Amino acid sequence: MYRTGKRSQIMSEAGYTPPSATATASPIAELRGVTKRFGEVLAADDLNLSIRAGEFLSFLGPSGCGKTTALRMLAGFETPTSGEVRLDGAVVNTLEPYRRPVNMVFQHYALFPHLTVAQNIGYGLRQRRPKPPRAEIDRKVRSALEIVRLDGFEGRRIWEMSGGQQQRVALARAIVNEPKLLLLDEPMAALDRKLRKEMQIELQNIQRRLGITFILVTHDQEEALSMSDRICIMRDGRIVQTGAPRELYDQPRNRYVAGFVGTSNFFDGAVTGLDGGTARVAIRDGIVLAGRALAPVAAGQAVSVSIRPEQIRLVRAATGGETGWPVSILNRIFLGEHTEYLVKHESLGEFMVLTPRQAELSDGPFNAGEQLTAVWDAGSALVLDKD
Amino acid sequence: MTERGRNIFLLAPAGAWFLVMLVIPLAVVLIFSFGERGPAGGYVPAFTLEQYANLPARWAAFKNTLILAPAGTLASLLIAYPLAYYLAVRADARWKTVLLVLVIVPFWTSILIRSYAWIFLLGGRGIPALLAMIGIEDVRLINTPFAVLIGIVYGYLPLMVFPIFVNLDRLDKRLLEASSDLGASPWRTFLQVTLPMSLPGIATGCLLVFILLMGEFLIPAILGGGKVFFVGNALVDLFLQSRNWAFGSAVAATLVVLMLGSVTAYMRLIRRLGAQREDVALM
Numbered sequence: 093m094y095r096t097g098k099r100s101q102i103m104s105e106a107g108y109t110p111p112s113a114t115a116t117a118s119p120i121a122e123l124r125g126v127t128k129r130f131g132e133v134l135a136a137d138d139l140n141l142s143i144r145a146g147e148f149l150s151f152l153g154p155s156g157c158g159k160t161t162a163l164r165m166l167a168g169f170e171t172p173t174s175g176e177v178r179l180d181g182a183v184v185n186t187l188e189p190y191r192r193p194v195n196m197v198f199q200h201y202a203l204f205p206h207l208t209v210a211q212n213i214g215y216g217l218r219q220r221r222p223k224p225p226r227a228e229i230d231r232k233v234r235s236a237l238e239i240v241r242l243d244g245f246e247g248r249r250i251w252e253m254s255g256g257q258q259q260r261v262a263l264a265r266a267i268v269n270e271p272k273l274l275l276l277d278e279p280m281a282a283l284d285r286k287l288r289k290e291m292q293i294e295l296q297n298i299q300r301r302l303g304i305t306f307i308l309v310t311h312d313q314e315e316a317l318s319m320s321d322r323i324c325i326m327r328d329g330r331i332v333q334t335g336a337p338r339e340l341y342d343q344p345r346n347r348y349v350a351g352f353v354g355t356s357n358f359f360d361g362a363v364t365g366l367d368g369g370t371a372r373v374a375i376r377d378g379i380v381l382a383g384r385a386l387a388p389v390a391a392g393q394a395v396s397v398s399i400r401p402e403q404i405r406l407v408r409a410a411t412g413g414e415t416g417w418p419v420s421i422l423n424r425i426f427l428g429e430h431t432e433y434l435v436k437h438e439s440l441g442e443f444m445v446l447t448p449r450q451a452e453l454s455d456g457p458f459n460a461g462e463q464l465t466a467v468w469d470a471g472s473a474l475v476l477d478k479d
Numbered sequence: 480m481t482e483r484g485r486n487i488f489l490l491a492p493a494g495a496w497f498l499v500m501l502v503i504p505l506a507v508v509l510i511f512s513f514g515e516r517g518p519a520g521g522y523v524p525a526f527t528l529e530q531y532a533n534l535p536a537r538w539a540a541f542k543n544t545l546i547l548a549p550a551g552t553l554a555s556l557l558i559a560y561p562l563a564y565y566l567a568v569r570a571d572a573r574w575k576t577v578l579l580v581l582v583i584v585p586f587w588t589s590i591l592i593r594s595y596a597w598i599f600l601l602g603g604r605g606i607p608a609l610l611a612m613i614g615i616e617d618v619r620l621i622n623t624p625f626a627v628l629i630g631i632v633y634g635y636l637p638l639m640v641f642p643i644f645v646n647l648d649r650l651d652k653r654l655l656e657a658s659s660d661l662g663a664s665p666w667r668t669f670l671q672v673t674l675p676m677s678l679p680g681i682a683t684g685c686l687l688v689f690i691l692l693m694g695e696f697l698i699p700a701i702l703g704g705g706k707v708f709f710v711g712n713a714l715v716d717l718f719l720q721s722r723n724w725a726f727g728s729a730v731a732a733t734l735v736v737l738m739l740g741s742v743t744a745y746m747r748l749i750r751r752l753g754a755q756r757e758d759v760a761l762m
């Protein structure tokens with residue numbers, strides 16, 4: 093699919109080394125105690141983050157949590173109210189965007205309508221002083237077009253391109269400059285699901301091949317999970333947790349992260365007892381759930397017990413040794429590989445169970461109204477801070 | 480209604496208007512221009528080119544118009560563009576409307592009265608008197624082409640400001656950020672993005688001001704004091720004073736041809752400039 097010859101040429105020109113070789117080197121960009129106020133609004137609140145060279149990092153969070161603001165401070169469009177933005181070790185708080193070795197792919201692409209596709213892509217190269225020779229600009233523009241698989245579209249007008257093509261032009265316009273850091277602000281928000289999937293894969297390939305450090309802003313958790321080396325979960329201008337997708341999924345810091353990375357069932361209660369890393373949590377009606385506490389909890393503390401839907405099994409009869417909870421099935425949604433059941437327990441209330449097709453074949457499928465038993469390993473339940 | 484029927488329906492009012500108010504008078508002017516002056520003025524039917532042969536007698540009026548109309552357009556543009564840019568891009572959103580209204584305020588009184596104010600300002604006891612106080616003696620401003628130019632810029636500035644303002648106001652500011660992000664300094668961003676993107680506004684403003692200036696007669700009459708006169712003044716003179724309708728018609732017909740010629744050439748130029756950008760209609 094890829095003509096690797098051309099691409100490795102670009103990589104060597106830029107002098108890039110694969111991310112693994114530089115992963116331990118000093119951070120390429122850093123936020124240190126960065127705060128940004130817009131009047132009354134605290135858009136960024138004490139952000140601390142170290143971005144490693146060559147990594148693919150995502151900012152994930154709901155609308156208005158300050159993702160764009162964080163990105164714009166890295167690009168130079170906003171100046172932090174306090175704290176330090178560092179690029180390659182140097183504080184750049186007030187350095188103008190056009191002096192930063194950083195490029196951005198804007199949410200709505202912001203392509204120049206008065207220029208052709210090739211002129212758009214070559215724009216950044218033409219701003220360099222001394223200006224590169226025309227032949228060199230042309231050559232780089234052509235290989236950038238090849239990377240985003242738009243060969244032959246040089247002379248097209250922007251408005252003659254589809255949404256997905258425009259998105260790729262925007263990407264090419266940024267990567268042709270071989271920036272140290274590429275910022276992408278929800279670049280795929282405007283694309284339909286299928287195209288978005290394709291672009292996600294393409295983006296990841298490009299990132300791996302060029303070795304450019306990517307920071308992607310998204311509020312699509314699936315996108316963040318599938319593409320990133322690390323994810324930075326944000327909420328109300330703060331960073332809640334930063335970590336590899338797996339880490340966030342398996343060891344969420346609190347209920348918010350667990351709910352944002354994947355889906356989970358939460359049972360609220362108070363800690364009644366501790367036994368090493370295991371906490372017992374009284375839910376209601378005398379029901380006590382046990383779970384692993386990832387962070388220290390104290391007796392009496394209000395917590396949530398989180399159990400992922402895929403970690404719960406439905407059985408017709410509980411075999412000895414497991415604690416089972418009698419439930420009735422309210423609803424069944426067939427998802428192909430999986431079946432999602434909404435079940436109800438008298439005291440625990442409603443929760444989700446995700447059953448793989450494999451299990452269905454031996455012991456299912458179950459129908460709405462059936463009385464079953466829900467079981468899970470005590471180790472798969474997590475006791476989490478409520479926020 | 481068919482597509483064609485609908486179009487006719489849409490065009491009928493304007494078509495009728497143009498026929499009565501434009502085509503018929505133009506035809507009359509054209510016919511008159513080949514006629515002769517009656518003994519007591521007015522028009523006597525004839526077919527002669529005598530009136531056109533006589534045009535050089537009014538050469539000064541054509542010369543003034545053909546120099547001062549483009550010059551006035553250019554001067555208005557040079558002053559209006561930064562103003563429109565400030566209003567659209569820089570001005571605080573809260574002040575934008577207020578400032579925009581201030582630009583139109585002069586239009587609330589008649590151009591006649593406003594031009595009389597300029598007579599005083601440019602006359603002996605106005606600006607020249609101030610200049611004399613700092614040692615620059617004997618500056619004559621009133622009744623010079625310069626005075627007319629000032630009057631033109633003053634009178635037509637809003638007409639130039641508005642189309643450019645609207646254009647710049649609608650300019651997607653994210654394009655400016657994108658340009659900066661790609662390494663262009665503010666000045667280069669202006670030259671490579673803002674200016675080309677505002678060409679449609681510039682084109683509209685210039686066309687509007689230029690067409691009106693070609694027919695201007697009030698400002699030269701007041702600030703030119705009979706020394707700097709436009710074709711418009713010649714027409715007033717020929718039709719109202721000397722009642723030479725035939726010659727007046729020949730002058731008027733020539734002006735129309737000149738206007739058609741220059742506007743066509745201008746449109747061609749703009750179309751060429753805008754050839755690579757079908758996204759925005761330039762006209």
Ligand SMILES: Nc1ncnc2c1ncn2[C@@H]1O[C@H](COP(=O)(O)OP(=O)(O)OP(=O)(O)O)[C@@H](O)[C@H]1O
Pocket residue numbers: 130133134135153154155156157158159160161162311
């Ligand atoms: N220029 C500004 N002036 C005032 N408030 C602003 C400005 N820019 C952002 N904000 C506010 O700062 C907060 C964070 O905004 P930001 O654009 O960073 O959110 P976001 O996480 O990117 O959201 P979305 O996913 O909707 O794009 C919001 O409350 C927003 O209203």
Ligand SMILES: [Mg+2]
Pocket residue numbers: 159160161
């Ligand atoms: Mg945003």
